[in-house]
Structure formats: C-alpha cells, structure tokens
Amino acid sequence: MERPIAYDKLAREDRFVRMRAREVARLKLEQGLPPFPDLASREAIRERVHGILVGELQAMEGAGRSVCDFPDAPWEFTLDMARQVWDESRHVEIYLRLLEHLDGHAGEFPETTILWRCACAEDAAARVAGVNRGLEGLACDVFNQLVHIARRIGDPILERAVEFVLADEITHVRMGSKWLTRLTEGDPERRRRAIEFQETIDERFNLGGMRRTGDPEAVPVSVATDVRRQAGFTEEEIERLLRTTQRSPVY
C-alpha cells in the first residue's frame, strides 16, 4: 500500500463538488456575502454544519491514514489514532443527521480540502501537531460557538450533539499534545518543525481575520479560550494564537 498518499487521491462520491477555499471566498465576496458562513440564519448554520461535516470526513480519513502510514510508530500511537478514527466516524454520522435536522444534505455546498492537505504531512509528529492541535483546536473554537448559538436559538438537538463532539475534540487535542511530546523526545529539531507546521495551520485557519477573541454571539468565529485551556493549550500558546488572529491573510 502506498504510504503516504498524495493529497489528490482523496476519494469522494460524485455528489460532492470540490473547490479551492480561496475561490469559494472570492465568489461569495463578489456577491456581497461573508466568505465564511456567519450564524445569523438557519441557512447559514446549515452551511456551517456542512463545512464541519466535510471537515469531519477529512479528519476521519486523516486519522485513518495515520493508522496506516506509520506502522513503525509506538503501538499506543496507533491505538490513539484508531480511537480517533472511530470518534470521527461517529462525528460524520452526527453531522449527516444534523444536516437532515436542518433540512440540508451532503453535497449541498462545495467541499474544500484545505484540512485534508494539512493531514498529509509526512512526519507523524507534524501530523499530530497540525491536525490534533491546530485543526482540532479550531474545531474546539467552532463547536463551542455552535453550542452557544444552538442554546440561544433553542435547538436542543444541535446543542447536545455538538457538545458531545466538542468533548471528543478536546480529547483529540490532548492526544496531539501527548504524541507531539513523545514522538519528538530527544529531537528538538523535529519538535521545532512540528510546532512550526502547527503554527502555519493556525495562521491559515484564522479565516481572513474571522477567528477572533470575543463573545461567541458577536464575532464570526470566537476563540474558545476556556475550552482550549481544558484541552491543554498553554497560556502562551493561546496568547500567540490570539496575536496571529490580528494579522492573518485570507485563506
């Protein structure tokens, strides 16, 4: 089996339309729309949920590739990644059902593969730093906000389901922190490269300045500082992330 695979080998049913994130953002801005769906209407929530669904699909695929691509990593690493595959497969099911709940369907909006590209890092330490800490950290922000919005609009189905997904994501961040440390023990250069990779992802996913500190009701994507602390991010890391949100280019 080819290990690792090229990012363009990600397989999808025909019903999914794949587009570059930059192109989707450009087309929306041309139409006077926000580049990233806000949460101001049920339709916008549906679009956000669709974006999360394809993110969960790619997270499941990425964790699966981590099980496959690193047979020489410690066995406990494989165990954690296999557990993550299971979690992400449930998340995919949850978001498929939430889309139904919101009268939507898979394929209703384009899929961007920026998350999957990050999951194709060749080094296991970089992959867990980028995916488990960078991307799952972003998921913590997005899901925490979605729970708030669901509570405000009185949608207990959305609120409860996403709250459980958020709990899983916190666990995945912790796994990432654990394996970033263990895999780079005695190899500071590898650790430095992995953290750099995570930081490039953090910057890329600031979504053109849409991820910010502030009230989940008031900003497009709010940084969930309390959740991040619970997941094991240090104060220094949270501070650094908040600083990068001030200066990130679009996508």
Place this chain on the structure above:
Amino acid sequence: MTHPLEGQFAVEASARRLRAYRYVVERTLRALGGFIALTPEISAKLLLGRHVWDLAQHADAFGRRLPELRAPGQVSEPANAGVVALMDALEAPEAPGETVERLAGVYGVLKPHLLAVYGDHLARANAVYEPPTRVILARCLADEARHVAGGAVILEHLAATPALAARAAARRRAIEALLAAAGGVTGEGLPASAPRPPAQDLADEAREFIRLERALGAWPWPPGLETALGAFGDALVREDAGDVRRWLAEGSVGEAAAATLGGAAFTAHRVVALARVGGHRVVKQRLDGPGGTAVVQTRWVPGADGWRAAAVEVLQREGAALPSR
C-alpha cells in the same frame, strides 16, 4: 468424557497463535484505516471507520495477553509467507473504483475466516486455565460477527449490478485461494465455516449508513436551472458548439474546456452534483456513451436571460465507459 484439565494448546503454541492473529489483525486495521480516504462511498467509509477501532482493541488485547504466556508483549508474527502474501493482496486495491474489491476481500473472506478460527479456538481452549484467552476470543467473535454482517450488507448495496457482483465474486475466489494456500491465518488449515450470524440483528448500523448515503431524494432545483442544464447537456452530447456557446455567460472561458470533449460520441448526460455558492450553483454532469465517460463541472449564474454558465471545467475524461452505480 475428557478430563477438565485436558488441553489442546501448549503455552508456547497459544502464544504463537496470538502473534499470528495479531499480525493479521494489525495489518487489517492499518489497511482499513488507509482505505477510508481511498473509498468514495460514505456508507463504506463509515463502516471502515467503525471497525478500525474494534480491530485495534483486538490487536491490543492479543498483544497484552502475550507476556502472560511467557512471550514478549505486543508482537505480531505471520504464521508463514503465505499469510504475508494474503495480506499484501488484501491491501492492494487502492483505486477509487475498487471499493467492491476492498470490501469483498476483507468482509467476504478474511473476516468470515477469522470468525471461524476464533470460534474453533474458543471451543478448544481449556475452560479452566485458559479463560483469559477465551474472554478475548469471545469479544473478538462478537465484534467479527457484527463486522461480517455489516460488511455483507454494504457490499450487497455497492455491488448492485451484475458486473459489480461478478467482480466481487472474482475477488472472493482470488482471496480464498490465497487463504487456502496459507493454511489460514494460523497456517494450520481452514476450520469449518462458522454458522452465519443473524444479519438482521447485527447489520442495523450498516443499513443506517446506507440510508444516510441515500438521504437526498431529488435535486433542489432553483427555477429554470434544470431546463438550462438539460439543454446544455444535450448540446454537449451533440457536440453542438453553437448551442454550447448559447449557455455560456459573457466572458466565460468555458468554450475551450467544452471543446476538449469533442469527438467523444456521448449519448447521455445526467446531473451528479448540485452545490450552492451564494446565489450561484455549481453542477457536475456526467456524460456517458460508447466513446467513454466525462464529468463536466459548471458554475451557473442567474441573470436577466436566465441561468448561464460562468465557468466550465472538464474534471474527468475516460475513454471507456465506467461501471455506473
């Protein structure tokens, strides 16, 4: 009547068996993990995603048991070179169109065999001094019965045409031959097949995956777009450049892309995807005919004259017709 302390497996032989199981299970879980990204169908992706973790726990349990059998822990060891060849073959189908081959090998042959092997081992393991192994085997048996039942349902769903069913059957025969040549995963021969589990009880989850995959009933067309796409598709099939041009928005760069389809002798077209980007619609149309298959992606913009294609891209162009699902 046999003595309650009579046993069929020595400690060393039991450890060797567990290493052989662990080898197969570990390679299978890595292959299934890798297959998820290579497999287009959501029902199959979800099935694989559920089972990777079960298999990881099986491999872990076998590996933890080994030190209790005076052997190093968490070690995998193939029973023989034939088992290695079997596993190489199982993980070989990597193309997106080979989901049927991936599932038929693992769910149609290997897992039913594991079910039979674990069942046979459990039946023969001594009830007085081998309960630690028996507990592990009982858990693996329950999971494998569920996997086999779920896999059979998804495979039947995906191999829905005679051609695909024939491919699944051919794949099963090929893997069965390799399994027989290896003498099974233990190298000690093939135990009798386990009785088929009651699929209706164990495959509910798989049926739900299929329902979720099929959830969309009809495309949610905005007014006028279905008609426009039908005419555009007809023009592509007829290779009528003038008619194709009629549907392109001013300044569209679609003509060059549409021209790459020329001479393909398509006879039919159908919409396979419809996505929204604000007020625009991005549509994928599949063209089929004796000359081959193509997938064309167009972005449609509403205007005073109705819908027009602002961008056209040929995503896929193959000479021979692909099996359709």
